[in-house]
Amino acid sequence: MESTAHRFPENARRALTDENLQYMLRKSATGFQLRRRMAADRLPEFEDLRDQGRDIKNHTLAHLDVYLEAFEAKVNEAGGHVHWCPTAADARNTILRLCQAAGAKTVTKGKSMIAEEIGINDHLEAAGLVPIETDLGEYIIQLRKEPPSHIIAPAFHVRKEQVAEAFRAAHTDLPPDRPLDEPRELITEARLMLRRRFQEADVGITGANFLIAETGATVIVTNEGNGDLTQTLPRVHVVIASIDKVVPTQEDAATLLRLLARSATGQEFSAYTTFSAGPRRAEDADGPAEFHVVLLDNGRSKLLGTEFQEVLRCIRCGACMNHCPVYGAVGGHAYGWVYPGPIGSVIDPALIGIEKAGHLPNASTFCGRCEAVCPVRIPLPKMMRHWREKEFDAGLGSPAVRRGLGVWGWFVRRPRLYHAAARLAVRVLRRFGAPGPLAAGWTAHRDLPRPEGRTFQELWAERNRRSGRGEA
């Protein structure tokens, strides 16, 4: 996906005036937050679980090579194949090759952010295949030809009237006067259309929430059951996952699953949690003939041992964006690349470069709500600050802000000069208000309160002189 992260300010402005988007953002503003809060409150050990989740992930990352190799060995043992893909292009080509080898025409797909990251749909389409999204939200945005705006609710930004519009435009073989006003009618229609596709598909692609080293199983959670149909009906099942998805044991996966749904949607558990381990065995009732795991690095291993390692703990629950006031104001598309919200502001610069994604870690007030709700306690604001440090050291970022900070930095290191300048500045500010381009950013939307007119330091010195006390 082409990044527009470098245009974040314009993207955000457009988002702020997009009525449909604003309607959806306001409508959903606190729903996720409330449900998470209630789920957490119902579970006395929730905070302990968060510590455990963090520790499991830290341990895994410290021995990532060991667990990935153990996982591969188990997959092989079960008759499956693991394909190691250093880059997005490797992963795209591997999947295309697998599809072509299967003689596939139609490919069904479960929801996967990694699939978005590598842009698999475009790649398959360019080769003449037909990828079909089977998650309702993904299906909607596929019809609308746009990327997801939320990592667990891809069509978060779409109103139901817009869904109906997309369905009418796409499903031309259905009666044009059919009613599509109710969510139920939309879901029924989507089911009907997708059912046909499930039958036709030769390859099913799913993501993975976890890869279990102990058993070689991959785990997905869904609420629609579409993942199960995607992976059991076609002859070939391809799992696409990034290397940070591996966990040591089934028990560890269970711990993280207890955190995942509660943090994401406030459910105790997602409606479907599906473990897939290898192709169909002789005694199995169903399952694919071939089982492949495409394991993507795409820059993640470079984060190991750096100040960004902890971000690889992420279990993609979406809680950080559900609680982010910036995400809540502009939605996901404004961020301009695959991962929006606080997690995106940390991971996007790692994956596409700080030169392209520099705005994202800056577009945060460091209010800290993301870190406060992250199930695996990723210090997201701290990591955004690390990106700002990288940007600063590289001389990137807004020249006006850098210049302003430079002048300010010179003064604040020289207390006497600083206080003299401050005394003057508050008098000017009081009389004339603030000049300059930085003030324009402020005064476009709000007034700049006038200062009282004298600095505290000068008044304090005066008071001490009067009372005969010296300056401290």
Next chain:
Amino acid sequence: MVTAFSHSAGRPRVGLFVTCLVDLYRPTVGFAAVRLLEQAGCVVEVPAGQTCCGQPAYNSGDRATAADLARATIALFDGLDYVVIPSGSCGGMIRKHYPALLADDPVWGPRAAALAERAFELVSFLTDVMKVGAVTARCPARVTYHDSCSGLRELGVKEQPRRLLASVEGVELAELPGAEVCCGFGGTFCVKYPDVSARMAGDKADDIAATGADLVLAGDMGCLLNIAGTLSRRGSPVAVRHVAEVLADMTGDTPPIGAKG
């Protein structure tokens, strides 16, 4: 917690870190802090060489400037029993971020950690350290309170200001819906992304209006300037003050923040 006071006749010596915004914009808050601390039995000193805690540099990725300011601040407050800050975000900077910023420095790292232990946001210092349970002040108004992000999430300041406000004669406290949601200030954020910031500040102003309060309080000048500027642009009649002004009974001394005239 440090209890071995270098007593001045048994009273703890407190260094007030004024903060650059209070120094420039709202000296009244500094005097309110001094009054509250003195009422609580502290001897207050204001080291003259202080400028800024360094947070703007730190959050802009300029660690060198931030570390210079951190070292200067640490040195200035050496020897005092406590450093008290009438701001959650500068308080968070000194308490949480100085130790992290200087962690690799064998000399300044331990000094930063020692200062962090003695550094407190004003209101929580009064309640948690000086065990102040009530103040003598009067402010007949319907009041609402915005929790500044850093004070709340970095320092755990939540019920302390509410508890002291409850003791102010005439105050009728109306809880602010979304009190824990950021007001959109965010330091340089508000000038780098003014449109997003304005949307957040606008939501805050709506929430404030919904409480029917005549007066909105917070513990951080950044938030207060943002909220006051937004309310004033809307022509809202709601007054804006730092919580210390009310607790120190100084609302008669100066007009509210951003009041026209």
